[in-house]
Amino acid sequence: MLLTKKYLLAIVSAFGLTIGLTAASPALSQSSQVLNLYSARHYQTDEALYAEFTKQTGIKINRIEADDNALLERLRSEGKNSLADVILLVDAARLWRAEIEGFFQPIQSKVLDTRIPKNFRSNDIGQGSQWFGFSSRARVIVYNKASMNPKDVDTYEKLADPVNKGKVCTRSGSHPYMLSLIGAMYERQGEAKTEAWAKGMVANMARAPKGGDTDQIKGVASGECGVALTNSYYLARLMRSTKPADMQVVEKIGLIWPNQATSGVHMNIAGGAVASYAPNKAAAIKFLEYLASDSAQQYFANGNNEWPVVKSVKTTNEALNKLGNFKQENISIASIGKNQIYAQKILDRVSYK
Incomplete structure (x- = not known):
């Protein structure tokens, strides 16, 4: 306490x-x-x-x-x-x-x-x-189909791999969406591995964290980013849009359900x-x-x-159904919320803005 x-x-x-x-x-x-x-x-x-x-x-x-x-x-x-x-x-x-x-x-x-x-x-x-x-909602990965190999970014952990240096975009690390993701990682793999991941993410940034999830998706489509994290409903919203600009964004990106062979996608x-x-x-x-x-x-x-x-x-x-079936992470949402304390401490230590 x-x-x-x-x-x-x-x-x-x-x-x-x-x-x-x-x-x-x-x-x-x-x-x-x-x-x-x-x-x-x-x-x-x-x-x-x-x-x-x-x-x-x-x-x-x-x-x-x-x-x-x-x-x-x-x-x-x-x-x-x-x-x-x-x-x-x-x-x-x-x-x-x-x-x-x-x-x-x-x-x-x-x-x-x-x-x-x-x-x-x-x-x-x-x-x-x-x-x-x-x-x-799920925390999914989107990638630029023209420049990225999906096998290099099919888990949250791989986003921090040196192969993706200069390619990763996210919103602020202190945003609740990111705190919850990191809280989930902390719950299943502990502090040391989670901090190593956060440090690798900082090293791989294409630009300083900024904007919302839709901005991350559009950054991937434009080529500013090779890969990014987003909540699934932002992607589904673009998929349902009839605006030509939104339809072009969707055509240029690919979707990955992370960690399907291991823990499942963060919910x-x-x-x-x-x-x-x-x-x-x-x-x-x-x-x-x-x-x-x-x-x-x-x-x-x-x-x-x-x-x-x-x-x-x-x-x-139809947009949700088109996304298909996927393996979900089975971690208590209550535990994820509680772990934001440790998540924020990790972010501060690695200067994840």
Whole structure:
């Protein structure tokens, strides 16, 4: 626990706190027919998801949207006076950070325990889980088909091999997507090997880390980068685009599911929890159970190109289905989130910006 507290401020700083909200704050309230939702999801297709919940239950959703850091800062400021009922965040690193700061409360739900796999929810502390994953995405490798041999980049580990010197592009190492990937590597291979990998990645950079995942994909297509890491839904989004420029990008790149002969591809989630001081707890639990329903799981898949976490739900998203089947890494998302402490320390030691 001392280690957690010691490095928490460094982790928070690494995420780059943003105080302002990105949307006007609606009037929040307390009622059995109201749900106050704090959401870091900013996808227009989620509108239909929320509208369907209100249609099914009669519960009105008051929604505040902002990036993860702004929402957490708001929760810190509000303290016990917060009217938040449900908090939706993206990535294991962010969910873990919110959990250790005490923003969630454990809940017991047979629906969620049955439908959400154990590795996609927080560790049960005896009173139930504190958060649940409702959609998943994979951290995949994309490469330039004209300049790269896919056999040289078919695992995460090979990206740090000297053969790929001057070819690798990534976003900032301190971004939650990268922290979670490194946290997963730490979980399965330990500190020394993970640090050696991070050091090799720095040595192989085509340019300093910058931009988002779409920028990495476009950098590979342009030839600025030979290979890059991206979350799968960014690639699927480009695959579904009818814009000529996006279609040209997709034509120039190849996709690799990393580590298929060993550990499997790194998976992450978007998840949700009941807020610590939720005034409408019953409605909050009902909403989370709704997110695990077949219809809501399809919204996640078709709206933002994320895979359902409920195993029985088969997506109708053609872009996702076109990506094919792959072996997934079987590591607890909760462990990945916790390991971001060690991931950030490793990044600092090797000067991974």
